[in-house]
Amino acid sequence: AQKITQTQPGMFVQEKEAVTLDCTYDTSDPSYGLFWYKQPSSGEMIFLIYQGSYDQQNATEGRYSLNFQKARKSANLVISASQLGDSAMYFCAMREPLNNNAGNMLTFGGGTRLMVKP
């Protein structure tokens, strides 16, 4: 079974508008972390935002915010005021469990390609 699901293979958004990229996850561990990364066409993986399962508030980093709905097991990325430079692939990833010396690898979703229209 997929642990991380990104149901939107591609999305368009008008410049300066907000956009939500969906991510659902599956875990039975109460302790986990959720990450979002941006991968532009140049290929590098750029860390955007992190949400821990015990964090009381939704994470925010500049124009990025994470809409964390624990009961629904969703961690959607919201990008406000889209810019042309936001056009890229976006990946949701999960680390579970936290504080586990056995390994802290990330499991990635399939990604969403976001295209910002001028």
Added chain:
Amino acid sequence: DSGVTQTPKHLITATGQRVTLRCSPRSGDLSVYWYQQSLDQGLQFLIQYYNGEERAKGNILERFSAQQFPDLHSELNLSSLELGDSALYFCASSGSLENEQFFGPGTRLTVL
């Protein structure tokens, strides 16, 4: 710039050959992770080292091996290369904080 460096940036080789990819983690990070990104498999975890010791293994083929050296840099060795090994290979590193894993720029491997 994440602080994680990888060399080479591009590598073109032939089937059956062996290559070595190199990674230097961020200063002070003890954990190094290797991931493979291919069109058909997506982004997959291969292996993790922590302070020189193997800590976790993912979908890593027996033809692939890795190690982490005392200076904490890591190498991923890929042998008996096949066309399907063509992919972008990422190294990532993390320290003691749970909310971080920073990726290097990747090595794009093309097997002809």
